[in-house]
Amino acid sequence: MRVIQFWSSHRAELLGLLGQHVLLVAISTLAAIAAGVPLGIFAARRPRLSAPLVGFANLVQTVPSLAMFGFLLPVPLLGGVGPRTAIVVLILYGLLPIVRTTIAGLHGIDPSIREAGTAMGMTRGELLRQVELPLALPAIVAGIRVAAVVGVGSATIAAAIGAGGLGEYIYRGLSMVDGTVILAGAIPAAVLALAIDGGLLWVERSLVSRRRGSRRRIAASAAAATAAIAIVLSVTTLVSGRRDAIVVGSKNFTEQLILGEIVAQTIERETGLPVDRRLNLGGTLICERALAAGDIDVYVEYTGTALTAVFHQPLAGDTAAVLQTVRDAYARTGRTLLEPLGFNNTFTILVRGNDARRLHLKTIDDAAAHAPGWRAGFGYEFLERPDGFPGLSKKYGLRFGAPPRVMDLTLTYRALAASQVDLIAGDATAGLIDALDLFPLEDNRRYFPPYDAVPVARAATLLRYPDVRRALTALAGRITAADMRAMNNAADAGKEDPAAIARKFLESK
Amino acid sequence: MRAACHPSFTVTQRGRNSDPSNPRTREYNTGRVPAIQFDAVTYVQPSGARIFDNFTLGVEAGEVVALVGRSGAGKTTLLRLVNRLALPQAGRVLVDGRDTREWDPIRLRRSIGYVIQDVGLFPHMTVAANIGVVPRLEGWDPARIRARTAELLELVGLPSETHAGRWPDELSGGQRQRVGVARALAADPAVLLMDEPFGALDPITRTELQREFRHIQSRLKKTVIIVTHDMLEALSLAHRVAVLDQGTLTAFDAPDRIAASSDPRIRQLLDAVTLQAQRSD
Numbered sequence: 001m002r003v004i005q006f007w008s009s010h011r012a013e014l015l016g017l018l019g020q021h022v023l024l025v026a027i028s029t030l031a032a033i034a035a036g037v038p039l040g041i042f043a044a045r046r047p048r049l050s051a052p053l054v055g056f057a058n059l060v061q062t063v064p065s066l067a068m069f070g071f072l073l074p075v076p077l078l079g080g081v082g083p084r085t086a087i088v089v090l091i092l093y094g095l096l097p098i099v100r101t102t103i104a105g106l107h108g109i110d111p112s113i114r115e116a117g118t119a120m121g122m123t124r125g126e127l128l129r130q131v132e133l134p135l136a137l138p139a140i141v142a143g144i145r146v147a148a149v150v151g152v153g154s155a156t157i158a159a160a161i162g163a164g165g166l167g168e169y170i171y172r173g174l175s176m177v178d179g180t181v182i183l184a185g186a187i188p189a190a191v192l193a194l195a196i197d198g199g200l201l202w203v204e205r206s207l208v209s210r211r212r213g214s215r216r217r218i219a220a221s222a223a224a225a226t227a228a229i230a231i232v233l234s235v236t237t238l239v240s241g242r243r244d245a246i247v248v249g250s251k252n253f254t255e256q257l258i259l260g261e262i263v264a265q266t267i268e269r270e271t272g273l274p275v276d277r278r279l280n281l282g283g284t285l286i287c288e289r290a291l292a293a294g295d296i297d298v299y300v301e302y303t304g305t306a307l308t309a310v311f312h313q314p315l316a317g318d319t320a321a322v323l324q325t326v327r328d329a330y331a332r333t334g335r336t337l338l339e340p341l342g343f344n345n346t347f348t349i350l351v352r353g354n355d356a357r358r359l360h361l362k363t364i365d366d367a368a369a370h371a372p373g374w375r376a377g378f379g380y381e382f383l384e385r386p387d388g389f390p391g392l393s394k395k396y397g398l399r400f401g402a403p404p405r406v407m408d409l410t411l412t413y414r415a416l417a418a419s420q421v422d423l424i425a426g427d428a429t430a431g432l433i434d435a436l437d438l439f440p441l442e443d444n445r446r447y448f449p450p451y452d453a454v455p456v457a458r459a460a461t462l463l464r465y466p467d468v469r470r471a472l473t474a475l476a477g478r479i480t481a482a483d484m485r486a487m488n489n490a491a492d493a494g495k496e497d498p499a500a501i502a503r504k505f506l507e508s509k
Numbered sequence: 510m511r512a513a514c515h516p517s518f519t520v521t522q523r524g525r526n527s528d529p530s531n532p533r534t535r536e537y538n539t540g541r542v543p544a545i546q547f548d549a550v551t552y553v554q555p556s557g558a559r560i561f562d563n564f565t566l567g568v569e570a571g572e573v574v575a576l577v578g579r580s581g582a583g584k585t586t587l588l589r590l591v592n593r594l595a596l597p598q599a600g601r602v603l604v605d606g607r608d609t610r611e612w613d614p615i616r617l618r619r620s621i622g623y624v625i626q627d628v629g630l631f632p633h634m635t636v637a638a639n640i641g642v643v644p645r646l647e648g649w650d651p652a653r654i655r656a657r658t659a660e661l662l663e664l665v666g667l668p669s670e671t672h673a674g675r676w677p678d679e680l681s682g683g684q685r686q687r688v689g690v691a692r693a694l695a696a697d698p699a700v701l702l703m704d705e706p707f708g709a710l711d712p713i714t715r716t717e718l719q720r721e722f723r724h725i726q727s728r729l730k731k732t733v734i735i736v737t738h739d740m741l742e743a744l745s746l747a748h749r750v751a752v753l754d755q756g757t758l759t760a761f762d763a764p765d766r767i768a769a770s771s772d773p774r775i776r777q778l779l780d781a782v783t784l785q786a787q788r789s790d
Contacts, residue, residue, distance in 0.1 A: 116629030119592055120643055120692075121618030130642075134633045 032094030040102025101143030105136025339476030379409030431489030622693030
């Protein structure tokens with residue numbers, strides 16, 4: 001029922017995503033037909049070629065789609081962030097079933113029928129058009145059906161690289177750990193797959209039915225009409241793509257979605273320029289490549305992440321030094337790091353609010369004295385990473401009575417609140433900190449490297465639209481860690497929409 | 510030039526001169542150029558099996574020649590050599606005096622009607638569309654194709670109103686064969702190749718179709734090569750019967766002389782017919 005409420009409150013967005021999804025599948029399936037049928041015809045006539053060709057298509061099919069998107073991202077012309085890459089991948093997936101059924105359909109024709117055509121003086125082309133293709137058509141349509149249904153499924157993954165479609169809800173739901181939002185995308189995707197499957201099955205059946213005459217013609221014209229509509233739609237969207245829009249990106253977790261909305265809405269309000277949202281991109285590297293390629297104009301990055309993941313430098317130095325290093329590195333590659341938004345999304349050491357008040361704890365040093373009687377709980381990552389537990393324990397002389405318990409990061413907050421452990425390392429902006437009355441201790445010896453949130457934009461975009469720079473610079477220092485925690489909590493626990501949270505925040509300031 | 514070489518043109522001229530009413534006693538003008546001539550043909554199958562070695566046979570215009578022999582004697586291969594579905598490794602096959610190698614294969618095949626063994630009607634086309642295939646390829650206008658289709662359906666004894674719109678899988682075996690014959694005749698070819706056209710039919714339908722074939726042939730006077738393994742059929746339909754045995758021509762003569770032959774290989778084929786006739790009595 002909550003799914004239905006979600007749909008009715010997101011009606012316009014749902015229709016938009018559904019439209020994008022249909023377009024992705026329609027364009028890629030049409031292209032796969034255009035390439036796969038001739039390829040199948042070619043291979044069917046050359047048995048020596050058909051085996052390696054089908055083998056290759058099989059191989060492509062076994063590559064997980066997420067990996068395929070990853071391979072294609074850096075490829076010029078084909079790759080990049082957005083629907084183009086998604087369409088290329090979906091075409092590759094659609095080829096196999098279409099090539100295979102085209103070959104099977106042609107090989108399945110009674111040799112005496114082909115012989116009759118040749119003996120009557122048909123050229124190869126006439127034989128193909130008038131005899132072989134019409135007879136292989138039901139098999140080919142079966143292949144198209146498989147390709148389209150597989151396409152509907154694979155297209156949900158395309159949301160990871162900013163291609164849009166119903167996968168956006170699925171990814172949003174996954175990052176918010178909200179089953180309702182996942183279902184909001186998964187159910188229409190499944191219905192779409194069933195509808196396409198049913199429609200094409202009907203076309204296929206009509207083609208093989210005994211009473212071919214009228215139904216056959218209806219089926220053929222229905223298929224042709226659908227294809228025509230899809231082509232017209234895709235051409236108009238491609239042509240009408242808003243060239244001058246500022247494209248705002250974000251990574252695929254709650255905080256990034258909210259920050260993406262804040263950036264997007266700020267640009268919309270302050271400059272009046274149209275904004276395209278490419279939120280929910282699948283990670284730092286995808287955002288970085290998209291920015292480098294010009295597929296997005298701006299997104300919010302964290303200084304520590306930029307230093308290590310983007311520029312491959314060791315984590316060192318204080319907030320100002322890291323900011324300067326990253327700003328220089330971006331400047332050298334045509335990007336501009338704007339002003340920090342105000343909060344630092346680093347690791348933070350957390351204890352229960354009760355303990356902090358009772359024992360008057362303010363800093364990690366304060367807590368170190370109590371550590372021998374405590375038990376710690378950490379995520380897997382924190383135990384391993386260079387800026388994780390080993391260094392922390394050395395820096396502060398932290399010694400616990402028992403070795404730290406290892407658990408999933410999201411579970412550590414609840415384990416702390418439930419007194420199963422007494423100290424954890426969490427994200428400084430986690431919404432659960434306030435929701436569960438946890439207390440962040442001050443890193444008084446400055447152990448944790450800075451992860452200040454800062455918008456990074458293409459220099460060319462800022463030169464062309466100085467208003468964008470002005471608008472984003474005005475956000476400097478305006479989002480505190482407490483603000484960010486509250487907004488994350490509103491999304492994760494309150495199930496509020498990131499766009500609404502961002503709007504509320506900007507209006508309150 | 511091409512029009513002058515077109516077999517339908519030359520053959521109709523010749524056909525009118527001969528008397529078809531009494532095939533068994535008809536005399537042949539041996540000085541004429543044969544409509545179809547196998548000239549020292551050697552044919553080796555792609556598998557390497559040698560089917561014909563230095564094989565020679567001539568078919569006169571307007572003549573019906575039956576090729577008889579046991580399975581594997583190479584009868585179908587001879588037909589395929591005529592319409593260039595196969596080319597000989599040595600020797601020549603002349604159609605209307607011209608080597609099949611020199612013919613454009615598409616033109617050659619469209620001027621030869623071919624009734625293949627399994628009929629080979631296109632299952633996705635109606636009876637009318639099947640018959641109209643070659644006229645459509647030749648670019649006839651639709652009204653002419655419709656008229657021709659109706660005419661041919663009447664000729665093979667299938668009323669056009671009730672049969673033109675049917676699908677091949679709605680026809681009986683005999684009806685399919687009739688449509689096959691009509692389709693082969695559609696563009697009025699001078700030459701008709703028939704590969705066991707009545708092979709898969711029950712004896713009554715078969716006799717009926719044979720009778721109709723004689724009737725049609727008496728009107729159209731095509732040059733016909735008909736392949737059969739049934740000596741009785743050969744004797745009753747053909748002007749001359751060619752008996753094939755392992756790629757060689759055992760006999761090539763008028764039916765009455767074949768029937769009277771004492772050659773053991775021919776007697777064997779004739780005895781099979783007699784046995785069959787006794788069994789069906």
